[in-house]
Amino acid sequence: MLDWSGARSEATTIAEAWTREGGPGGAIVLFDRDGIREVASGGFAAIEHRLPFTPDTPNRLASISKHICAALLLRAGVPLEEPLGRLLTGTPPALAAVPLARALDMTGALPDTMEAFWQQGVPFTASLGSDEILARARAFPALNAEPGTEMAYSNTGWRLAQAVLEQHSGESYARLVEDLMAPLGLPIRFVRDECEVVDGLATGYWREGDAWRRGRYGFNFSASGGMAGSAAALARWASALLAGREPFAGLLDQLAAPRAFADGSASLYRLGLVASSIGKVALLGHGGSLPGYRNHVLMAPEQGVGVVLLGNREEEALWPTLRVLAALLGQSLPEPAEQMPNGLFAAEEGPFWAEFGAGAISFMGGYEKLVSDGSGGMRSLPAYLDIRLKRSDGDTVEGLIGGVPRRLSRVPDAIPLDPRLPGRWRDKNLGTEILIRGDGSARLPWANSGIETVLTPLPGGRALADLAHGPWRHRSCFWLQPDGSLRLAGHRSRILHFDRLIDGATP
Numbered sequence: 001m002l003d004w005s006g007a008r009s010e011a012t013t014i015a016e017a018w019t020r021e022g023g024p025g026g027a028i029v030l031f032d033r034d035g036i037r038e039v040a041s042g043g044f045a046a047i048e049h050r051l052p053f054t055p056d057t058p059n060r061l062a063s064i065s066k067h068i069c070a071a072l073l074l075r076a077g078v079p080l081e082e083p084l085g086r087l088l089t090g091t092p093p094a095l096a097a098v099p100l101a102r103a104l105d106m107t108g109a110l111p112d113t114m115e116a117f118w119q120q121g122v123p124f125t126a127s128l129g130s131d132e133i134l135a136r137a138r139a140f141p142a143l144n145a146e147p148g149t150e151m152a153y154s155n156t157g158w159r160l161a162q163a164v165l166e167q168h169s170g171e172s173y174a175r176l177v178e179d180l181m182a183p184l185g186l187p188i189r190f191v192r193d194e195c196e197v198v199d200g201l202a203t204g205y206w207r208e209g210d211a212w213r214r215g216r217y218g219f220n221f222s223a224s225g226g227m228a229g230s231a232a233a234l235a236r237w238a239s240a241l242l243a244g245r246e247p248f249a250g251l252l253d254q255l256a257a258p259r260a261f262a263d264g265s266a267s268l269y270r271l272g273l274v275a276s277s278i279g280k281v282a283l284l285g286h287g288g289s290l291p292g293y294r295n296h297v298l299m300a301p302e303q304g305v306g307v308v309l310l311g312n313r314e315e316e317a318l319w320p321t322l323r324v325l326a327a328l329l330g331q332s333l334p335e336p337a338e339q340m341p342n343g344l345f346a347a348e349e350g351p352f353w354a355e356f357g358a359g360a361i362s363f364m365g366g367y368e369k370l371v372s373d374g375s376g377g378m379r380s381l382p383a384y385l386d387i388r389l390k391r392s393d394g395d396t397v398e399g400l401i402g403g404v405p406r407r408l409s410r411v412p413d414a415i416p417l418d419p420r421l422p423g424r425w426r427d428k429n430l431g432t433e434i435l436i437r438g439d440g441s442a443r444l445p446w447a448n449s450g451i452e453t454v455l456t457p458l459p460g461g462r463a464l465a466d467l468a469h470g471p472w473r474h475r476s477c478f479w480l481q482p483d484g485s486l487r488l489a490g491h492r493s494r495i496l497h498f499d500r501l502i503d504g505a506t507p
Helices: 004-021 062-076 100-104 113-119 130-137 156-169 173-184 231-243 251-255 318-329
Strands: 026-032 035-042 044-046 205-208 211-214 227-229 274-278 281-290 293-300 305-311 343-346 353-357 360-363 366-372 378-380 387-393 396-401 404-410 423-427 433-436 441-444 451-454 456-458 462-469 472-480 486-489 496-501
Touching: 004 026, 004 035, 004 305, 004 318, 026 231, 026 318, 035 231, 062 100, 062 156, 062 173, 062 227, 062 251, 062 281, 062 293, 100 156, 113 130, 113 472, 130 156, 156 173, 173 231, 227 231, 231 251, 231 293, 231 305, 274 318, 281 318, 293 318, 305 318, 343 456, 353 396, 360 387, 366 387, 441 462, 451 462
Parallel strands: none
Antiparallel strands: 026 035, 026 305, 205 211, 274 281, 281 293, 293 305, 343 353, 343 404, 353 360, 360 366, 366 378, 378 387, 387 396, 396 404, 423 433, 423 496, 433 441, 441 451, 456 462, 462 472, 472 486, 486 496
16 A cells, blocks of 8 residues: 555655755655656755756756666667677777667676776866767777676776767767657756756856855766756656556666676676665666756665655765655565674775764775664665675675675774885876875876875775865775786776886886
């Protein structure tokens, strides 16, 4: 029995808190196969103009955009199992052999363009067009791993998928999206970058101390996250998918079809949607994040219902969306994880590390909230990354992260920096240079100059670098190789490989 009244009350409670705060806000829309059933909204779409955020306020959808790109690929009949190199001229050589489907289901090991650029000193606030980004991506020397072995989030495959669609159809991506939305008359559109005018678009904000600041993102958006639309429009689109109304009959089933790793084991990430559950109810959904915007959509396909939450405030969106859907379905929210660890952990070797705290995990920089798995362990919900862990003792956790077995041990306090790390290093493929000092500080590339960071040493010739920019924080792991070279890896990009510089030259 669906509890629309209880869900409406939960949504109203969330929205009223935004209004009381007097800052940015958002809209929550509940829907079923027939359309919108309940709405709640609060806070401001533009604080400086005191414009209220409503269910019809256009917002940046961010990564919720991905499943719309997948829908276009499926409707166009693009063969998803074909390698990228056969589908797109000018594909970077390192990426050409990866099947498009693996590039879309996050098992393709494609370096994420934004994270790879950030590691090279290009801030995400830099204004870069599509051609500039693809040109830089063509210089990527390698993949992050063997395709099909790990689920690791990357936007690069979706950027390339947009180019595949445009080459396949001869149409601009914006026109393809317009045609897709036309049968429903939906005001959901593709936006190239933050400079493109969108009537009534909510301003994104992030909190610095007691003040709100505007979000900023300079990169071309691409199909990975470039849609703009209101919560009401997105709910109507999702309703049509749930109902399977023409011309979208069977489309949701195709988007949600099971995906597998190379060894045949199941992956929860599908084509722009993540499979999860609450109680015994199967869910499909996806989040979206750009500086100042956080969104989520969740659907319960068997029950034919769902919830959209769009916000212009930099805060976690999955949990409040789940609260509303749980109230609608009459399900209990997941319990907090039992015996939740706290602090910094690392694998015995390689760049794999995790930090636990406040009921969540950051695995190599990928954030997920953790809850109880019902059998003494913990699992992610997940927003993006499937995580299933148990504590084998007080200082060790092990299980699956992104489909890969991991064993992580607590990092002892006050580890000294490995004496082999200090020096000047240069990536021979991309030209990036770094300086590591004996006192544990480092100078990383940044906007044609440099930025200082203090390293966090890990055992085994490794150390974490820390780079904060606006509302976002990026942490990558340096780790020494047996041949004396140095690599740098985050969750989304693991391609930088440095040689030591001696008197301005590599030995």
